[in-house]
Amino acid sequence: MIHRWRMRPLFGDTDSMGVVYHGNYLRYFERGRAELMRAAGRAYTELMDLGLHLPVSEAWVKYHRPARYDDDLVIETSVDWIKKASLRFEYKIVRAAGDDEVLLVSGATVHACVDGQGRVRPLPQWLTGLTKRSDE
Numbered sequence: 365m366i367h368r369w370r371m372r373p374l375f376g377d378t379d380s381m382g383v384v385y386h387g388n389y390l391r392y393f394e395r396g397r398a399e400l401m402r403a404a405g406r407a408y409t410e411l412m413d414l415g416l417h418l419p420v421s422e423a424w425v426k427y428h429r430p431a432r433y434d435d436d437l438v439i440e441t442s443v444d445w446i447k448k449a450s451l452r453f454e455y456k457i458v459r460a461a462g463d464d465e466v467l468l469v470s471g472a473t474v475h476a477c478v479d480g481q482g483r484v485r486p487l488p489q490w491l492t493g494l495t496k497r498s499d500e
Contacts, residue, residue: 367400396441
């Protein structure tokens with residue numbers, strides 16, 4: 365499943381030159397994850413209701429071109445792989461320009477599934493439907 369979500373950066377997301385601050389892309393990735401899960405019919409809060417969390421164990425961002433205040437952005441999010449207690453999301457952020465899209469940022473995050481005490485737990489079965497492939 366690939367989910368696409370549109371947004372425009374707020375002025376507060378940018379630096380004094382109107383360029384999106386580099387750390388904000390991780391927040392955009394987070395929003396992409398939440399929207400992908402919601403589009404698949406399951407909100408992140410369902411994990412929390414089970415006493416589970418998905419903390420980030422790895423994050424990778426490649427900056428290709430800058431995004432600017434009020435750009436029409438598309439955050440594309442997919443699940444690359446799922447293992448028993450972890451999964452990896454992939455992201456592309458593009459600027460929509462008519463029929464063309466310009467790649468601005470690509471990246472990935474890896475998440476472990478843990479309980480409230482930080483102990484590793486298996487992912488719920490319903491998460492496996494979000495992936496492009498499964499690795500056991």
